[in-house]
Amino acid sequence: DQQVKQNSPSLSVQEGRISILNCDYTNSMFDYFLWYKKYPAEGPTFLISISSIKDKNEDGRFTVFLNKSAKHLSLHIVPSQPGDSAVYFCAARSYGQNFVFGPGTRLSVLP
Amino acid sequence: GAGVSQSPSNKVTEKGKDVELRCDPISGHTALYWYRQRLGQGLEFLIYFQGNSAPDKSGLPSDRFSAERTGESVSTLTIQRTQQEDSAVYLCASSLDRLSYLVGYTFGSGTRLTVV
Numbered sequence: 612d613q614q615v616k617q618n619s620p621s622l623s624v625q626e627g628r629i630s631i632l633n634c635d636y637t638n639s640m641f642d643y644f645l646w647y648k649k650y651p652a653e654g655p656t657f658l659i660s661i662s663s664i665k666d667k668n669e670d671g672r673f674t675v676f677l678n679k680s681a682k683h684l685s686l687h688i689v690p691s692q693p694g695d696s697a698v699y700f701c702a703a704r705s706y707g708q709n710f711v712f713g714p715g716t717r718l719s720v721l722p
Numbered sequence: 723g724a725g726v727s728q729s730p731s732n733k734v735t736e737k738g739k740d741v742e743l744r745c746d747p748i749s750g751h752t753a754l755y756w757y758r759q760r761l762g763q764g765l766e767f768l769i770y771f772q773g774n775s776a777p778d779k780s781g782l783p784s785d786r787f788s789a790e791r792t793g794e795s796v797s798t799l800t801i802q803r804t805q806q807e808d809s810a811v812y813l814c815a816s817s818l819d820r821l822s823y824l825v826g827y828t829f830g831s832g833t834r835l836t837v838v
Contacts, residue, residue, distance in 0.1 A: 645826045654829030714764035
């Protein structure tokens with residue numbers, strides 16, 4: 612049973628527009644969430660995080676929103692750039708446990 | 723080193739052979755993790771080491787899989803009698819400790835294993 616789901620395997624967005632990547636989770640004990648970005652032939656790299664005590668965290672062009680009641684988080688990238696084209700993983704954990712990763716969404720930003 | 727280093731970067735092996743994958747974590751990182759990513763799937767947790775504590779092996783898919791780590795240094799993941807379903811990218815990650823979740827883990831570039 613997947614505890615972290617990313618239901619869109621891929622997403623295409625025009626350069627300059629907003630990219631919205633979604634993630635749903637089932638475990639109400641999760642209290643910390645991360646987004647990772649992965650380029651081909653490289654390991655995932657940390658992008659942005661959010662704690663369950665917040666509903667929004669912003670870092671430059673990247674904003675993560677958390678809706679605890681819906682067990683849903685999303686990553687917004689504005690404006691999208693071709694260099695943002697990568698696979699994005701959502702990850703979640705409960706205190707003291709390992710992170711659980713979603714299957715990833717491949718973002719393609721078209722010039 | 724500056725990052726997590728994994729070797730080899732690519733490995734092609736025949737079904738039934740044993741393979742050994744290596745991970746050099748960031749110096750000073752006490753926590754080390756192995757994940758794998760099969761084609762079209764997410765990151766699957768395999769095993770976790772924290773210092774000298776007993777490892778968390780709950781993610782190992784079968785007894786053909788084993789891993790070792792000496793202290794807080796290099797780790798090796800061994801797959802015996804490889805099967806085609808073992809084909810995947812094997813990722814190693816390290817962190818200061820399990821509770822250093824502010825920026826998550828630092829991942830290596832992975833070993834792409836292909837079993838033919």
